Amino acid sequence: MTTIRVLICDDHPLMRDALRGAIEDEEDLSLVGEARNGFEAVEKAQVLRPDVILMDLMMPGKDGMAAITEILSLNPDAHILTLTSSQEEEKIAAAVEAGVLGYITKDVQREELLYAIREVSQGKAFLPPAITGILLSGLRKRKQASEDVVVEELTPREHEVLRLIGDGASNREIANLLYLSEGTVRTHVHNILQKLGLQNRNQAILFIVNKKDN
Numbered sequence: 168m169t170t171i172r173v174l175i176c177d178d179h180p181l182m183r184d185a186l187r188g189a190i191e192d193e194e195d196l197s198l199v200g201e202a203r204n205g206f207e208a209v210e211k212a213q214v215l216r217p218d219v220i221l222m223d224l225m226m227p228g229k230d231g232m233a234a235i236t237e238i239l240s241l242n243p244d245a246h247i248l249t250l251t252s253s254q255e256e257e258k259i260a261a262a263v264e265a266g267v268l269g270y271i272t273k274d275v276q277r278e279e280l281l282y283a284i285r286e287v288s289q290g291k292a293f294l295p296p297a298i299t300g301i302l303l304s305g306l307r308k309r310k311q312a313s314e315d316v317v318v319e320e321l322t323p324r325e326h327e328v329l330r331l332i333g334d335g336a337s338n339r340e341i342a343n344l345l346y347l348s349e350g351t352v353r354t355h356v357h358n359i360l361q362k363l364g365l366q367n368r369n370q371a372i373l374f375i376v377n378k379k380d381n
């Protein structure tokens with residue numbers, strides 16, 4: 168059984184204790200380290216190379232957003248799951264645009280947290296319906312005017328890849344389903360994001376959901 172290595176980044180000792188307990192109770196999860204602020208988060212992410220980084224946004228010194236930006240600049244393949252108390256659209260959008268794979272709030276149920284960790288460890292996006300709804304309202308405001316024109320620029324293959332991204336499939340899963348190499352899938356994803364004016368997979372998923380709702 169593959170063990171998922173998790174790094175906790177949170178300045179509250181009680182929160183770290185709760186997360187530690189939840190992780191250590193699971194056979195397939197392993198806690199590899201804890202960080203109390205953004206500086207420690209960046210350092211330990213580089214040294215420990217965890218499979219999932221659980222990141223609070225509001226920490227002293229260097230905050231979570233600054234840490235996320237630096238971690239992803241050093242390692243674009245880092246899998247970051249934001250766990251915070253904020254449901255503000257601006258903070259959620261900033262985290263998603265920065266490249267986090269998941270965003271959940273601290274009132275999340277234990278089972279959903281563990282599921283999110285496992286999904287993010289595989290490179291999949293995880294955004295609960297409430298968070299998706301908040302992001303969609305902002306996305307509609309920003310992109311409604313240009314969406315239809317831009318989508319027409321996608322090739323048939325890019326439409327297929329975009330649909331699978333919307334289903335939550337990872338690059339490896341898309342490659343297997345479409346009989347492509349992962350490198351080819353990465354190229355398609357890159358081209359799709361550029362054509363749609365999006366920053367990352369989470370924004371692509373929100374784009375798909377928005378199109379389905381209209």
